[in-house]
Amino acid sequence: xxxxxxxxxxxxNFSGEGRVLGAAPIPAAAPRAPVPSEQQRQKAVPKVGGxxxxxxxxxxxxxxxxxxxxAAARAAEERANRATATGKLGKxxxxxxxxxxxxxxxxVSQENRAQRDADAGMEARNWN
Numbered sequence: 001x002x003x004x005x006x007x008x009x010x011x012x013n014f015s016g017e018g019r020v021l022g023a024a025p026i027p028a029a030a031p032r033a034p035v036p037s038e039q040q041r042q043k044a045v046p047k048v049g050g051x052x053x054x055x056x057x058x059x060x061x062x063x064x065x066x067x068x069x070x071a072a073a074r075a076a077e078e079r080a081n082r083a084t085a086t087g088k089l090g091k092x093x094x095x096x097x098x099x100x101x102x103x104x105x106x107x108v109s110q111e112n113r114a115q116r117d118a119d120a121g122m123e124a125r126n127w128n
Contacts, residue, residue, distance in 0.1 A: 099107070
């Protein structure tokens with residue numbers, strides 16, 4: 001469907017000669033990408049160097065021959081043992097980490113009671 005009242009443009013997609021379905025395509029001078037020369041192909045190939053390593057062996061940067069699982073465990077222990085309580089916020093976070101489950105539940109309970117008391121006080125002031 002198209003514009004019934006419009007003009008027919010001179011450069012339409014189907015303005016050329018038609019062909020039958022299954023017929024050979026019309027040879028056209030389509031632009032092709034240039035083929036790189038032999039020198040350009042040799043420059044593009046990356047050179048891999050260094051000593052040969054066995055599969056699964058330790059990499060060059062590792063100082064110990066530990067497996068990754070042990071290295072990750074050691075790093076996690078070091079992070080846990082490191083003193084992180086710096087400043088007011090750090091001290092609050094450290095105190096929160098040291099709280100037990102019952103202490104945390106008690107704190108939440110106190111906050112809820114304080115909220116209910118504040119709501120009751122507001123209701124009394126508003127004469128509801």
